[in-house]
Amino acid sequence: MAEKTLKLNPKYDDYDFPTIPPDPLSGHPGNLTADQEKAVDDLRAALEKEGVTERLDTLTMLRFLRARKFNVDLSKQMFLDCEKWRKEFGGGVDNLVNTFEYTERAKVFEYYPQYYHKTDKDGRPLYIEQLGKVDLNALYKITSQERMLQNLVVEYEKVADPRLPACSRKSGHLLETCCTIMDLKGVGISKASSVYGYVQAASNVSQNYYPERLGKLYIINAPWGFSGIFSVIKRFLDPVTVNKIHVLGSGYEKELTAQVPKENLPKQFGGTCECQGGCELSDMGPWQDPAFTKPPKWLNKKDDAAIQNPESLSGSAGVPEGGAAPAAGADAPAADAAKEAAPAAQ
Incomplete structure (x- = not known):
């Protein structure tokens, strides 16, 4: 079998990580017509x-x-x-990623946990979002939708660099996508409708500006009506996208831990990981390991203006960087499927 290769452009392609996935699908590096x-x-x-x-x-x-x-x-x-x-x-996004500080992160996560944490069995960054804990009234006393969206964008930039390059170096092959866990426990009509505006805005950012970042999506603790609605929605989705989505009820642990090693999965989801200070704030993963990470190429690539944080939104000092982006890396149809089906919780 011929060795899989990718034709590189000497002017623009300056990669310091593997550029071929292990089993490339059509249209991916190593499998191009x-x-x-x-x-x-x-x-x-x-x-x-x-x-x-x-x-x-x-x-x-x-x-x-x-x-x-x-x-x-x-x-x-x-x-x-x-x-x-x-x-x-x-x-300007290049400026934002260099200067934005989400000092209220720890407080925000009390009402809307969304974070990157280690990797799945394929070496991809694991992203976790708990929609059932959303309390928008409390949330907007701490932060604003604008700052939440700015954090979303900063985290997408960090997915592209340094997270995915570090994961690619560790695995020895190209990784371009994330594995997402979306926990719907406690999601009802009132919560789904209250957060709809933000989820819509976040989905638009993902769909329009950060395409092709979804590897797998596990929707866990899905309410009884969710599967029925999704079975209708998926008829209109690309089969490739449908194959990435797994809708699971409360008995999700066996299937989830088949994809995510228990030692990488937070204990509350059936894993064994208990990071000091909480998994949601640890940002643990290969991107924190000096053996695999390198300074991101966006570092210090910015305008003179700085993004200032209003004093009224200041939070706990010293919170580690690396909070997460809503529905991170989700292809728009997948994010929209979850968004549309969420009201079926009651």
Whole structure:
């Protein structure tokens, strides 16, 4: 069998981690047709003509192309829209990721836990979100939707670098996606409707600006009506996306621990991990290991302006960086499926 390779562009591809996944699907590095390779070159050339000079590396081109079924024109428009948003959001995303401090993180997590924690059996970052604990009234006394969305974006940037590169180095092959656990325990109509606006905004960010980051999605403690609604919704989803989603009730532990090693899974979900200070604030993973992590390439790539934190929103000092992004890396259909089905809890 021929060795799997990826044609690299010397101008833009400066990778210091593996670039081939172990079993690449069609359209992924190591499994590209001649037409798909040409689409990468065509998309990059089209963006250069528009004056784009950043984020034109091959892996990024492929993610945007996969998100639009390798339609170069649609992928180009998606990318240009993303670049426009990056310049405008929060004073500029490159600036935001360097300067944003979510000092209220620990208090926010009391009402809406959402965090990265270690890896699944395939070496991907594990993301956990507990929608059932959401108390929006209490939450907005601590923070604001704007700052929650800014934290969301900062965490997506950290997924791209340093989290996924560190996981790729440790596993010895390319990893581009996350494994998500969405806990619906306690989700009812009132909670689902109250958080709908934020979840919608978060889903839009994921869908439009951070495509192709969902590896697997485990929806646990799903209420009785959820499976029925999802069985209808999934008919309209791409089969590749449907295969990533696992809807489980309260007896989820056996299937979940088949994907996530118990030593990596917080105890409350059937694992054995009990990080000092709480798993939700530890940000433990290969990205914290000097053997696998390197300074992110976005470090100090910023404008002169700094993002200031209002005194009224200050929280506990010394909270570790690395809180999580809602529905992190979820392809939009998956996030929307969970969002639409959540009201069935009652």
